[in-house]
Amino acid sequence: MSDMQFGVFTVGDVTQDPTTGTTPSEAERIQATLAIARKAEEVGLDVFATGEHHNPPFVPSSPTTLLGHIAAQTERIILSTSTTLITTNDPVKIAEDFSVLQHVSGGRADIMLGRGNMGPVYPWFGQDIRQAVPLTVENYGLLRRLWREEVVDWEGEFRTPLRGFTLAPRPLDGVPPFVWHGSIRTPDIAELAAYYGDGFFANHIFWPASHTKRMVQLYRRRFAHHGHGSAEQAIVGLGGHVFMRRNSQDAVEEFRPYFDNAPVYGHGPSLEEFSSRTPLTVGSPAQVIEKTLGFREYVGDYQRQLFLVDHAGLPLKTVLEQLDLLGEEVLPVLREEFAAGRPADVPAAPTHAALLRARRPEPTPVSGATDKRRE
Amino acid sequence: MTRLAIISGGLREPSSTRLLADRLEAAVRTALEAHPGEQVESSFVELRPLGRAVMDATLTGFPTGPLEDAFETVASADGVIAVTPAFNASFSGLFKCFFDVLPEETFTDMPVLIGATGGTERHSLVLEHALRPMFSYLHAIVSPRGVYAATDDFGAQTNAALGQRITNAATDFARLVQGCGTRQRRDAFTEELTAMQRLLGGSPGGGA
Numbered sequence: 001m002s003d004m005q006f007g008v009f010t011v012g013d014v015t016q017d018p019t020t021g022t023t024p025s026e027a028e029r030i031q032a033t034l035a036i037a038r039k040a041e042e043v044g045l046d047v048f049a050t051g052e053h054h055n056p057p058f059v060p061s062s063p064t065t066l067l068g069h070i071a072a073q074t075e076r077i078i079l080s081t082s083t084t085l086i087t088t089n090d091p092v093k094i095a096e097d098f099s100v101l102q103h104v105s106g107g108r109a110d111i112m113l114g115r116g117n118m119g120p121v122y123p124w125f126g127q128d129i130r131q132a133v134p135l136t137v138e139n140y141g142l143l144r145r146l147w148r149e150e151v152v153d154w155e156g157e158f159r160t161p162l163r164g165f166t167l168a169p170r171p172l173d174g175v176p177p178f179v180w181h182g183s184i185r186t187p188d189i190a191e192l193a194a195y196y197g198d199g200f201f202a203n204h205i206f207w208p209a210s211h212t213k214r215m216v217q218l219y220r221r222r223f224a225h226h227g228h229g230s231a232e233q234a235i236v237g238l239g240g241h242v243f244m245r246r247n248s249q250d251a252v253e254e255f256r257p258y259f260d261n262a263p264v265y266g267h268g269p270s271l272e273e274f275s276s277r278t279p280l281t282v283g284s285p286a287q288v289i290e291k292t293l294g295f296r297e298y299v300g301d302y303q304r305q306l307f308l309v310d311h312a313g314l315p316l317k318t319v320l321e322q323l324d325l326l327g328e329e330v331l332p333v334l335r336e337e338f339a340a341g342r343p344a345d346v347p348a349a350p351t352h353a354a355l356l357r358a359r360r361p362e363p364t365p366v367s368g369a370t371d372k373r374r375e
Numbered sequence: 376m377t378r379l380a381i382i383s384g385g386l387r388e389p390s391s392t393r394l395l396a397d398r399l400e401a402a403v404r405t406a407l408e409a410h411p412g413e414q415v416e417s418s419f420v421e422l423r424p425l426g427r428a429v430m431d432a433t434l435t436g437f438p439t440g441p442l443e444d445a446f447e448t449v450a451s452a453d454g455v456i457a458v459t460p461a462f463n464a465s466f467s468g469l470f471k472c473f474f475d476v477l478p479e480e481t482f483t484d485m486p487v488l489i490g491a492t493g494g495t496e497r498h499s500l501v502l503e504h505a506l507r508p509m510f511s512y513l514h515a516i517v518s519p520r521g522v523y524a525a526t527d528d529f530g531a532q533t534n535a536a537l538g539q540r541i542t543n544a545a546t547d548f549a550r551l552v553q554g555c556g557t558r559q560r561r562d563a564f565t566e567e568l569t570a571m572q573r574l575l576g577g578s579p580g581g582g583a
Contacts, residue, residue, distance in 0.1 A: 137574045185436075187564050188571030195575045207437055218568070268434030277439060 004338050005349040006331055007047025008040050008323070009082040009239065009306040012060035015313035018261040023313075029059050030066075032316040036309075037070040039320050041077040043327025046349075049080040049112065049306055054088075054121050064097040071105035078351070079105055082201075082239075082306065083114025083182040087132055088125035090159065091139045095146040095167050102172040107352030112180040112201055112237075113140065115189070131158065133188060140192065147176035175359060178350040180237055180304075183215065190215050194222030194234070199350065201237035202299070205308060206264060208277050212238070213298040220300065233347055237304035238295055241280045243314075244325045248283040254318075255282045262312035285329035292330075293337050301342050303349040305334075377407055377552060379417045380452035384459035384470035385492075386423055392492045393421070395524045396458040398538075399490055402545030403456065407552065418452070420445045422469050429469060432476040446477060450560060454486040454552040455515075457506070461493035461523075465505040474509065480561035482513035488548040489521035499523035518551050520544040 010033060016023040024032065037048040048070065050060045060066055067079040079101065084094060094111075101109040115136055122129040138156045145152050146167045155161040171177065180199035183189035184207065193200035200219040202212045216236055223234035243258075245251035252271065259271045259282070274280050281291045292305065307326065310319045348354060381400050385392030396419070404415045422429070428442035438446060449455060459470040474482075489506040491498070502521040510517045522544045528537040 133570065134574060137571075187568045191568055191571040192575065206435065208439075211437065214564075269431045269439075273431075274435075 003342060003346070003348040004302070004335070005046035005078065005304045006326075006334060007045045007049060007078070007080075007304070007306045008036065008309050008326075009047075009049040009051070009080075010036065010060070010310050011051045011308070012053060012058050013263075013311050014057040014059060015263070015311065016261075017313040017315055018257045020315075026059050032310075032319070033060070033066065034070060034073070035316060036319055036323070037077070038073055039323045041074045043323050044331055045077065045323070045327065047078045047080055047304065047306060048074075049082040051082050052085055052116075053118075054124060055118070064101050067101055067109065068104055071101065071108065074108075076108075078108050078110060080110045080180070081112050083112045083116070085116040085121070086113040086139050086143070087115050087135045088121055088127050089139075091143040091146065092162075092165075092167075095143055098177050099147070099167060099169050099171050102177055102352070103169055107172050107175075107356075109352075110178040110180065110350070112182045112199075114182040115186075127158070134158075137192065140196075144176075144196070147171050172352065173356050175352060175355045178352075178355060180235075185211070187215060187218055190219035191222055194219050194228075195226050197223065197226065197228035199235035199237055199303070201304070201306075202239070204239040204279050204295075205241040206278060209279070209295075209298055216299040229347075230345070232300060232343065233345060235347060235350060236299055236302035237306065238299060238302060239279070239306055239308065240292060240295070241278075241308045242288045242292075242322070242326075243282045243309075244285050244288055244322060244330075246284060246325075248287060251282050251284065258312040258314055265312070285325055288330050289333050289337070292334060296338070301338075301346040303347065376414045376416055377454065377557075378452045379403065379415060379552075380420060380449045380455045381417060382420045382422065382449065382455060382457045382470075382473070384422045384457075384467050384473070386460065386467065386469070388423075390460075391524065391526070391529060392458050392460050392490075394529070395490050395492050395522065395541075396456060398541050399456050399458065399488060399522060399545060402541045403454075403488065403549055403552075406545050406549035410553070418448045420448055422473055425473070426469055429472045429476060433472055438476060442476075445473075446481065449477065450481045452485070453555070453558045454488070454548070455482075456488045456490065456548075457510070458490035458492070459506070461491050461498040461501040464498065465501060466491070466509075471509070474513065479563040480566070482510065482515040483561045484555070484558065485513075485515045486518065486548065486551045486555050487515040488518045488544060490523070490544075491521070492524050494526055496523070496525040496527065499525070516551065516555065518544065518548040520547050 014029045040048045050063050050066055052063050054061050063081050071079055098109055098111050115132055119129045135158050138158055142154055152162050152165045180201045181189050181193035182201040184203040190200055202215050204212045220231035220234045224231045243251055243255040256271055260266050281288045309322045381396050383393045383396040400417050407413050407415050425442050428439055432438045459466040487510050489502055491501050502523050507517050520543055522540050524537055
């Protein structure tokens with residue numbers, strides 16, 4: 001796998017196709033999600049990530065069930081989330097679910113944590129929205145220990161204490177899944193990621209580049225401050241949103257009704273205005289390549305690029321065509337161009353194999369060299 | 376130097392709301408500059424040209440171009456004069472939407488002089504029922520006297536009465552602005568970050 005990972009992330013929305021008036025059933029949407037994941041691997045993408053939602057019109061309420069199934073049908077692609085709710089999921093259950101996913105997928109699992117932005121979800125899982133931030137910090141602190149310590153004695157404010165608890169199964173090869181912290185707008189998530197030396201994923205889409213730039217700069221600065229390496233060595237991921245046809249004008253015409261009716265986009269600024277202000281790219285593969293390569297100019301060399309390709313009621317057939325275009329025309333150029341001029345000390349995207357190598361003691365110690373990675 | 380931002384929610388051109396805003400600004404400037412060496416820099420934020428940008432920001436969650444500039448003008452002020460037409464017993468929808476999309480903490484500790492215009496004087500309590508509670512909610516320091524101007528107030532015979540109300544309100548507000556001094560900007564971004572740093576600092580075994 002190259003220094004940079006490319007993939008797709010899905011929200012898992014069940015949305016009416018505004019051009020036909022048909023709405024897929026939950027069953028159809030879930031099957032479509034599986035088909036998208038398989039196709040993502042087939043076209044050479046590196047990552048498939050699913051969101052977690054607990055209310056209609058979304059279907060992915062149990063991400064590791066979905067990812068476990070995909071693991072069985074794929075060979076190579078990394079399975080991740082976008083995001084796993086660190087607030088409302090019990091950290092013990094997250095630790096177990098993702099340990100199992102690591103084992104069944106042969107080390108192809110990582111995780112992106114987020115707070116979630118839907119207030120009503122908290123009481124469904126017995127939690128208090130007013131405590132969202134302290135809950136995030138406490139739950140994540142516990143999750144880290146569960147994956148790293150054989151026997152955990154733990155007391156906190158928000159859940160019952162653990163006495164002599166041992167996670168089963170232990171993480172694959174004793175290496176915890178790599179953790180990304182996903183954020184749309186709050187700087188405290190950048191601080192949390194930097195504090196622990198974890199990855200920081202800026203959602204990026206729906207917001208202007210200036211906002212993402214500020215957040216990533218903050219994360220990089222704080223990553224260095226907390227002693228995990230230089231700012232350039234911080235692990236950054238970005239979202240992106242594309243719709244392509246070979247001919248740019250065809251893409252705009254076909255996507256416009258989806259944009260105009262999408263819950264997150266519609267009825268405000270036009271497609272053109274939104275495209276000029278945010279990472280949204282609707283056009284030819286060449287335009288997608290150009291805009292995506294431009295992200296590096298304001299976040300620096302980074303590790304993971306995920307695209308949203310399957311929302312707003314786009315039919316499965318169209319989404320699969322998008323993945324073909326990504327794999328055939330966009331990906332080879334992005335891989336080559338992103339690799340060109342990438343400084344040697346910018347870390348490669350995290351994988352289980354790389355984390356395992358980093359953990360093993362160096363066979364021949366090099367004098368003066370220090371490994372700044374923590375795991 | 377004192378920086379004033381004047382927010383005018385008038386929708387027509389010429390607008391009686393802007394007219395009231397101008398007179399309030401002039402009166403406040405006179406009251407402040409009565410003190411030797413005091414200088415006032417005023418910036419006007421007209422909401423009508425920002426109408427689409429305000430609604431876009433309501434839907435998308437982020438401001439663009441001129442609206443960002445307007446936010447900056449307000450956030451960097453030492454005092455704000457805010458004037459709206461009265462519509463259906465409240466402020467205009469555009470006026471409210473502007474404050475709905477303004478970044479959090481922009482008005483914390485901000486001295487504010489409120490004003491409103493309307494067709495008849497029967498709506499004058501809109502100042503007390505709509506504007507004052509909203510600015511209190513935003514943690515602004517609302518000057519005790521606001522100014523309401525009905526169409527009749529702009530007639531020649533009653534102009535003296537409106538003029539006196541403007542002078543009284545401006546004198547109060549000038550004292551308030553002086554008392555508060557140069558305003559320390561509040562920034563929700565930095566405050567959230569500081570809160571997280573404090574939380575992590577206190578978490579057991581944190582840095583491991």
